[in-house]
Amino acid sequence: QKEVEQNSGPLSVPEGAIASLNCTYSDRGSQSFFWYRQYSGKSPELIMSIYSNGDKEDGRFTAQLNKASQYVSLLIRDSQPSDSATYLCAVNQGNSGYSTLTFGKGTMLLVSP
């Protein structure tokens, strides 16, 4: 059974700090990896995607992927109170001919002013 694990948190960081969110996955055949942000009462929105080992940077966000260790992480630099949300890690295997997207349960991030 495919599993995606995240620490539920909450992860509390002060404004301006770096927030580090981690995710591990069980299926070695996973091909693509995504981070979504979900504000309370809203649906998730995609913030980062990563497909190959290494780092991918987009503004204040950096996604890191290590397929050998089966983990993917998200770093948020200069954290802002508006970053307070639940961050969902999603993993897509996709080798059955269709997308098989599995979500973790999410990590709640709280950024204090």
Add this chain to the structure above:
Amino acid sequence: GAVVSQHPSRVICKSGTSVKIECRSLDFQATTMFWYRQFPKQSLMLMATSNEGSKATYEQGVEKDKFLINHASLTLSTLTVTSAHPEDSSFYICSATGTLNTEAFFGQGTRLTVV
């Protein structure tokens, strides 16, 4: 990013009635659609996965006769909550992916209240 439109955003219905929620991909062909339910302060719970051209695959514990899913075309999926009860009140969210290994795009969600 691609747009997924979900309607209605809010619905209140009487116990025992049925409610249909629509999920449309507006600018891409959705080969796979997912339906989730989320209770307050809890994580997304996958209810079912629907691949174009085949019947929906329901997660364990989800009653397929109660939650009817129709992936009518590559741009439309519907979820019908039949004989709704107050315990079905929740936030229902659809998402859709296009080709393999692409990200899922989410609809805005539907807040269902059964009274």
